[in-house]
Amino acid sequence: MERGGLKMITWIKNAKILTHNDTLEPIELLIKDTKIEAIGLELEKIGLTADTIIDAKGSLVTPGLVDVHVHLREPGFTYKETIASGSLAAARGGFTTVCAMPNTNPVPDTPEKFAAIQQKIKDDAVIKVLQYAPITTGLKSQELVDQTALIKEGAFAFTNDGVGVQTAGTMYLAMEEAAKNNVAIVAHTEDDSLLFGGVMHQGAMSEKLNLPGILSITEASQIARDVLLSEATGAHYHVCHVSTKESVRVIREAKRAGIHVTAEVTPHHLLLCEDDIPGDTGIYKMNPPLRGEDDQAALLEGLLDGTLDFIATDHAPHGKEEKEASMLTSPFGIVGIETAFALMYTHFVKTRIVTLTQLIEWMSTKPSDVFKLNSGRLAVGETADLAFFNLDEEEVIDAADFKSLASNTPFIGWKVSGLTEMTMVDGKVVYTKGA
Structure with a gap:
């Protein structure tokens, strides 16, 4: 320039x-x-x-928006999204910095694999893309990655998003290492032993549609485990896409106890609940699922009182035919990065539920502050x-x-x-x- x-x-x-x-x-x-x-x-x-x-x-x-939770699908799933298309979509949504999840193929669990994604980002991204590294090899719950080596390649935080870390000992050791490296452990919280094949929230709508449900405790129980591990290790623990009132309660109590826990909520969990699902369609299938109306209210309350720190989209693109299927076979996830600000502005700011200042803080300043990013400010210099x-x-x-x-x-x-x-x-x- x-x-x-x-x-x-x-x-x-x-x-x-x-x-x-x-x-x-x-x-x-x-x-x-x-x-x-x-x-x-x-x-x-x-x-x-x-x-x-x-x-x-x-x-x-405004300062450019910041989204710490997006799926750009490259490498491995480029029919869904690419770094080029996803970063342009982010720009259309007003985002100037996004953080890409590592559930790609291959998973960037070695310095060589991570460096390859970093080069692709450098070549193709039109905005700033920060790449997560996984907590464990192959997103399994056994072998930890070499955090120090991946940090040297540019990893800014570690997550197994898409799956929960199933073993408490693995999570403890990962947090212990993360605390030494002064990086965050970012968690998709889901106890597989409590899933029971669920595809949507366990509630009135799952019973009506005769579909297997996902219990609220599937999410909240792992958060309860992890906040105590965070307290024991001193690690910064960040919870992805909080969806239940029980999760909000656990996070609120952890913060009161002085534990270094932060959390995000998505626009779709703030705007929709299980009552909005019209039928058995994959378009409404997401993980975590749309919960009950009382959960939806608890999420907004948690955002307003600071229990939940900011908004992230969990932008999760899929192929058209995949999402037109039944919830039983459709993949989890919806896109959101192009519509997030407009939806939140229209349904929360214009209705005077929140202020425009709050919205910009939640979508720019706060995520930047939590992850110590060089963004989220509109000022001289x-x-x-x-x-x-x-x-x-x-x-x-x-x-x-x-x-x-x-x-x-x-x-x-x-x-x-x-x-x-x-x-x-x-x-x-x-x-x-x-x-």
Whole structure:
């Protein structure tokens, strides 16, 4: 982004910024190379000559969104998603940093395998992609990976997302090592011995559809085990996609006890419950499943009181035919990275359940803080990772607009405000609506 050794200057006009009292004010930004040089009004008075002028047309500008839980499916499942398509989908959603799960084929459980994914990210990603390493070899619950070697290759945290670590001793040893390395253990919490072949929440809807259910205790019991292991080892323990009221209760009590536990919740678990499932269709199959209405209420309460730290999408693309099948055979997961902000803004901010300030904190600042990432800030001197949202125009979520290779989501056809107009990474435009 340099011109003959000179820094490139981008002037963004007609934007709006969120103030400390949750109001929107007009703003201009000057970006020099990759950094925010100035924020204010009438910035032409600074005397810098802009190489590029961008009219934001009244959009809200925020720090780029951060999603610590996405599945990019590469290598091994590129018919579902690729690093290129998934990162572009993230940019369309206003995300400038995402963290990719390691349930790929092969699993990046050696330095060589991890380095191969890192190179693919470098070659193909249009935004910043941080790669998780697995906790154990092959995502099994026996042999620990070499954390130190994988950290040297760029691993920022460790997770077996997609499956729970079934052996307490394995998890204890992993946390002990993670504490030494000052990295987080990020857990998909699921006790396989309590699954009983379940494909959706064990509740009224599973009984109505005559489908095997997944008990709430399948998730919460492993969290209860792990928070005590975290206390014993001093490790940072992060819980993925919390879905039950029992899980919220365990995490709340662990935080009160001073245990270093953090947790995330997804937009789909905040927006939907088992009562919204229309029938036996794979589009509504996700892991953890959509729970009861009381669980849904507990998740929102937990987010509001700080028990749950932030929002993550668990973007999980699959092939069209796979998700059109019965819940019995369809894979778990829905996509979400392109619609998350708009859905949350429409159904929680516009309805005054939460503030816009809270939403931006949960989708940018807080995940950055929890994982000590260099993102989530909109200030002079910070990196120009920015998202621009149209808060006024109402649109229908249309699969034809998706940049992801997949469109397996129950939110197709929903009307929303707050879709992304433009996304910038390191001062460079990586997504423009309609382009």
